[in-house]
Amino acid sequence: METLVKKMTYAEFRELDFPDDDRHLYELLDGEPVQRNTPSIQHQRIARNVFRKLDQFVLEKNLGEVFFAPVTLLVDDYNAPQPDLAFISNKTTDATDEFVVVKAPDLVVEILSPSTMSDDRHRKRKLYERFGVKEYWLIDPQNKAIEVLELLNGQFELFSFAAEKGKVRSKILEGFELNLSDAFST
Helix, strand or coil: CCCCCCCCCHHHHHHCCCCCCCCCEEEEECCEEEEECCCCHHHHHHHHHHHHHHHHHHHHCCCEEEEECCCEECCECCEECCCCEEEEECCCCCCECCCEECCCCCEEEEECCCCCHHHHHHHHHHHHHHHCCCEEEEEECCCCEEEEEEEECCEEEEEEEEECECEEECCCCCCCEEEHHHHCCC
16 A cells, blocks of 8 residues: 655745754755755855856846845745856846745756765756746856756757857846856866
């Protein structure tokens, strides 16, 4: 006989009480709290580098806001992923409430690590597609590669890619390009 496990809602997830000395991050995926290790220094450097370039471009052109982790995207009652970076354009009104992003960001960035790679490439990718995120960046520190995926007919398709050197460009942020040397510098 199959045992049914009750999925946790986001409201229930918000009520969880984690110890003050807990150094893990948590996100809700498919009604299950998922524990993540705090990011590595390399991960933090890449997030910082990409944030600086992205935020500078967005600020100069007054396009919206760039958020960095932990920021929660409330996809539905059972899914609240926390991407590394998220851009919300000025056109996306009422996208946030006090605690979460309630409408799809225009762009989401995930930096892959061995413990998150499968979720980032599969489970979260499907969530972001369903949520309507227009552009999804996957940054692979191990291979020094960046994939830029655009949402076409409800599914992500490769738009731009670079590995080891070169640059990637954004579809939704016209004119924004990121040199890999800038993303992966220390």
